[in-house]
Amino acid sequence: MTIFINLAGLILMALVVWWFWLSHRKSTAQATTQEATIIVEDGVYSPASIRARAGQSLTLHFDRRDPSPCAEQVIFQGLDTSEFLETDSITTLTLNNLPQGKYRFTCQMQMYQGTLFVE
């Protein structure tokens, strides 16, 4: 029993590490796009992964459905861009001339998390 519980605990820890850190996040945006709508609800951006082409502009429509203050702002790290999102509204954000790279976009507290791949 002791071994079983310890083993279960260790497996659980390994699963946490694997699931949250090591496994690749599923890209819900299959193809590159220059325009997308992202739903901000229940602590998650949907889709949480966006692929775009470098050197072009990307238009993102954030549809904020979560009234909690956590969702009120989206910050693109490394792009010096942020935007306040109004509740029950679509806020459009245009990112121009994107440099190649991987950029995280999050809420202020980084509980909402998304990734922008510019290829």
Add this chain to the structure above:
Amino acid sequence: MPTQTRTQTLPISGATCQGCSRTITSALEQVSGVERVTVDLQAQQVAVTGSASRNALQKALVQAGYGADMNDSGHEHDDHNDDNGTASEPASQAAQSIQLNISGATCASCVRTIESALRGTPGVHGADMNFADRTAQVTGTASTNALIKAVEDAGYGASEARDDDNDEQEAKERAHYRQLLRHMWLGLGLGVPLMAWGLLGGDMMVRPGEISQWVWLGIGIATLAVLATAGRHFFVGAWKAFRNHNANMDTLIALGTGAAWLYSMVVVLLPGALPEAARHVYFEASAMIIGLINLGQALEVRARGKTSAAVKRLLDLGAKTARVIRDGPNQEKVEQDIPVEQVQNGDTLRVRPGEKIAVDGTVKEGESRIDESMLTGEPMPVNKAPGDTVSAGTLNEGGTLLYTATAVGKDTALSRIVALVKKAQGSKPPIGRLADQVSAIFVPTIMLIAIAAALVWFNVGPEPRLTHMLISATTVLIIACPCALGLATPMSVMVGVGKAAEYGILIRQGEALQTSSQLDTIVLDKTGTITEGKPAVTDILCAEGQQENTILALAASLESGSEHPLATAIVNEGKERGLSLDDATQFQALNGKGVIATINGKTYRLGNRRWLESEGVTINLDSTPLTDKGTTPLFLSEQKNLLAIIGVADRIKDDSKAAIARLKAQGLKVIMITGDIAASANAIAEQAGVDDVMAEVLPEDKAKKVAALQKEGRTVAMVGDGINDAPALAQADVGFAIGTGTDVAIESAAITLMGGSLHGVADAMAISSATVRNIKQNLFGAFVYNSLGVPVAAGILYPLTGSLLSPVIAGAAMSLSSVTVVTNANRLRFFKPKHNQETSA
């Protein structure tokens, strides 16, 4: 009547994509007689070739939902069947844009129905509904009431939307706040009696076969109901995040409360599977935690509302209506109050005393004083005359002005300031990066610690081990607060940047906040920064028997034909003193010398010493006192007689000296940089009280001078006008563009001071330091809370205290920690730079 083939062009509206294009083509091709259809999305029109009547085409377009207005100029008007109702609309009625709030729309097909209903209303040029925010934008000449009726007839509700986005957001925030409180009562309503029962000695253990087992089962189901209602958003959020390989605060709460409930249900349903000492239920913990965290979030919503107070105040500055003067039906001028959103560029507007300027514009008629303090931080009202610019949101204190709109809507300076402040509020100074890195891995790390703590208790802890495992893991999950860590920096930046905006200081990046608090050297451009930037008459030294005003009138008359800055200074001074000028004839401007002209038959010269001496004028007045203080002397003569010396100088701003003293008192080395010759630069430097002077520096070399200071290991700020000094501003660690008024398009500077006073630099530095201090306090608090709270929750103090921290206490601590961070950030709202306290005293 024989039919004939022709091409007609009809306007369309609401067509935005190729899908729309196909729908329109298909709809029109079904009309009898249509041969070819070409849709031009860009021009919003469709060309139809064939013999179909215009009326039939119009009907098909309306049915397809892209209704066009026949009143709009189609190329063909030979169709006698054209009886569209809009033709009867009065031609003089101006097209306007009306926004409606729509209710009752639940799906995309409702949108189509509502748009069709609106487009079918006579006078409507176009109607588009935004399903997300349930609003419809209608353009045309139809009245609001007609539009509302059309929507109501279609089975939905409508009301005119006013410019109250802010109020609407606040209403939503209030609704969210009330919902959180309802959830809190649900959680505490069940949790508090249960906890009181336990504290008062009630039995929290499940005894198999006894009635209490059934009672606990009922309570377990009630707890499940609380989790499914008041705690639903945590579980939904946790699940969605999990599917995305993310973990957030919801994950911790859902895991903590879920584990406590699940364990308790196992105890209730299968008590025999657990040792007797471990048959304790924790339903009260689940319910209490849900209640307390909802309470914490409600308090946070309240506190957060205040952090964006500065932006709200800026938004409130905007006028709701504007008095516009337009042509009436008989070409007469008609004044009417219209919503500010309907003002268009080029409109003439009237602003009366006590009213706000509605949009940016140029004064056309009238003179007045405008209070611009809300934008620039400058307390003194500014005089405005024809040709001057006015900014939306500023207050007209004096007379009536007529002005022409030059920027409306999002293009006004006020809107751009709001956008800039909002953007800066989202940026982070480097000090917050560690917290960001920790936040990014925080939740999974806490999950690992919780599992590890449970395993430690299982392996080396005392009995009841299962209970200890559950309590330690749950408490670790609940007490850990990523919010405090994540909010520490952004909340302070939000309040700090907003505070700066109140003082007319626009901070572009969070990084500038931090660097401004670490500066040791400040380089001030002379012209326009320390000085007014425009020469003015400072002294008039008259020869014996000459009157100052007579001399000035003479000099102004001489110079009235010249465009030289020194000439402008003399003419302006003459005008300010109300002197009447004589006509000058035979005027000549001699480059590098001065001017010569004849007034009332006499020839006068006004120019530099060398020229007048070469003309044989005896200089018998001493100009040394003027040159000593950096003033340019201009010599006035009639024939060979010297009449006076007029001193012209770019005056030091009234408060430059005090502001420089304030900067020095903050421990900064203050350096003046200028292209002036050393003697004149030193004279100004002495008056201003700077530590050092860099004279005879070409504009393009200013950046090199800044770089040289940086090489010495100094952290340098550069203060300049933002245009000529752009390279130096960009080179400096922090660039301040000063005296930009409401021109906020200066991107070379990290900080833009809309006012012209150097006190703005000191204020900006004081606010930056206070903000960075606040961030440090928040970060310290958040790190300490988590690094003490988590080990205590894991049971590190058990050997000393003999007990574990209750998950309920952990829930209370967690919900209070983020409120504390937000509240501490809010303290910055009351910060006042010292200068203002001194001046108000």
